[in-house]
Amino acid sequence: MSAPSTPSASPLPSTLVDELRAVFGDRLHLGEAMRSQHGASEAHFDTVLPDAVVFPHSTEEVVTLVRTCVAARIPIIPYGAGTSIEGNTTPTRGGVTIDLSEMNAILQVNAEDFDVTVQAGVRREELNAYLRDVGLFFPIDPGANATIGGMAATRASGTNAVRYGTMREAILSLRVVTPDGRDIRTARRARKSAAGYDLTRLMIGSEGTLGIITEVTLRLHGIPESIMSAVCSFETMGGAVDTVVQSIQLGIPLARVEILDDVQMKAVNAWSSLDYPEKTTLFFEFHGSERYVQEQVETVSALAAENGGGEFRWSNLPEQRARLWKARHEAYYAAVGLRKGAVGWPTDVCVPISRLAECILETKKDLETASIPGPILGHVGDGNFHVVFVLDPDKPEEAAEAEALNRRLVRRALDMDGTCTGEHGIGLGKQDWLVEELGEAVEMMRTIKRAIDPHDLFNPGKIFAL
Known part of the structure; x- marks a missing residue:
């Protein structure tokens, strides 16, 4: 289920390049090396190059970029650290990749209220190093040193989720640029609110398809004794x-x-x-x-x-x-290292904890008879586990075998009233399973997407096809 491979996407209109160059200067990149970096995936998906890569430094610059690209009907793909593994940032239709990694300021620490506001490009390890002196920490830990904005966009989880929850529980408020170029805040810093639709939760896990997250306000916790x-x-x-x-x-x-x-x-x-x-x-x-x-x-x-x-x-x-x-x-990386020159195909499911042993044991039986390595690991405390299929990229029959094993795994999880992905997101790889899991609810998601992004320009082709 790889994205179609292409050496490069169609070039941007010269007038658009001039407009972007006037705003971003040398932070607009058209070279193949930078575009290749932003078109590759951590996992098995093929590389697809964007037309350009831009590094904004403020929400206002993101607004300018969005309005300029939307007027020209150019797709926009938000990008953080590039650590997602379901092809979540692959520019399937070319366009402009907006790399938020240089928006990395810690804006406000409210130690008395146990919260912090950061720009989207702040990385979780940097945030915890900054917070250490005030006796606080941010617990969500997906493993990779991901950006906070990317973690919000993919509803990240990780090793601490069994006690501290996921990004869904950690986020108080977001600042988001919408497809029509508006700069909105989804909530205030209060710990709870009954004011209108919960736009914060709508944006969490939307994988950049509904808005570009530029700032995040997070719950913090005291460093344990x-x-x-x-x-x-x-x-x-x-x-x-x-x-x-x-x-x-x-x-x-x-x-x-x-x-x-x-x-x-x-x-x-x-x-x-x-x-x-x-x-x-x-x-x-x-x-x-x-x-x-x-x-x-x-x-x-x-x-x-x-x-x-x-x-x-x-x-x-x-x-x-x-x-x-x-x-x-x-x-x-250790799993991929089991075979020289191999690539990894990581997948994950999550089931009710009462069915966890059964799900893992049946999966283990499948893997013991497979011709490819498939190590199991995971955040077993909340019912979420992963399999990493370790493949020879020159043997298509191994990819086919991994696809079959993955299909059995996800079907098993859904039959146990679980989910096709506990934390990786849908991206490109699990779109059919999302429909299988949620049925008509996916059509409601499409309705929301069409209303907010009628031209399908924000990270098109992800989560579901319109």
């Missing part, structure tokens, strides 16, 4: 999943809990120079007071032992915790 990480390997996949489910059922507020199967652990050990057993493994993190964290560790350790877990290796040393989570964040 004590943080402890732990690793435990299991004899069976079922024992690992049961440990997580039972921990949640007991009300243990796990901050992070990640599952990596035996294939993924082999890849992680090789990539990150670790020496963990090559068995299904859980990575944990616990937050709270020192005494409370110790109680959590003891309870989860006992549950793990009852479910066939091995040694419960824990640490509260920052350098050891950092090494552990760095290995988890690089798990995708």
Whole structure:
């Protein structure tokens, strides 16, 4: 399900180039190298070049760009760090890619209210480094050092979602440029509101199809008094999943809990120079007071032992915790590294937690008989897990096999009343499954899209076809 490949898109009208050059100067790029960078994907999708790339520095410049391009009927594709993996920023119809990475100012920290307002191009690691001195942190952690605007546009999640939620819960307000060139704010900073339609939630996860997010106001949290990480390997996949489910059922507020199967652990050990057993493994993190964290560790350790877990290796040393989570964040690259010259096809589903063990075990059976590697990993605490198909790009039969395996996986998740994507978004890769999952609701989405963007110029071809 790759986007059609093309060496370059049709050139922009010279009058439009002149208008953009007058505003953006050398921040307008027409060269093939820059365009190729913004037309490529982290995953298996083919590269499609935009006609131009522009780096704005303010919301006002975004407004100017939008009005200029819309008047000329030129598509506009918002772009953050380029870490999305469902072809979400692929310029399927050419046009102008608007790279927001240089809009990276932290505008206002309201420590008393536990919130912060940032421009869309601020990256999550930079934000947390800035907040550290005021004792606050932003918990959403998708792994990649993504931009906040991109995380909002794709409704990102990550390793901390089991305790702190996703971008949907983290965002208080957005500043958005609409397809008709208006500059709007979707809400104020109040923690709740019943004022009109919830435009904030409408924009979250819309993948740049309804508006360009230029500023985000986020909820923050206090840095915990004590943080402890732990690793435990299991004899069976079922024992690992049961440990997580039972921990949640007991009300243990796990901050992070990640599952990596035996294939993924082999890849992680090789990539990150670790020496963990090559068995299904859980990575944990616990937050709270020192005494409370110790109680959590003891309870989860006992549950793990009852479910066939091995040694419960824990640490509260920052350098050891950092090494552990760095290995988890690089798990995708570790998986692709299992085969020289391979490409990755990552996919994800999410199911009700009561069906999680069943879904993972049936998926594992499929993968054990496959001819291609397919490591399993995921945010098991909220029912979300990933498979990374590791493919030889010169063997189309492997792509076909991955497509079949993915189809079985998504069908399995939907049959369990789950979703075709827990956090990757729809992009190009899961449009048919969105219709399968939500049916007539997708037509309502199309109605909204047509009303807001009647010429289909904002990130066209994503989520669904008009």
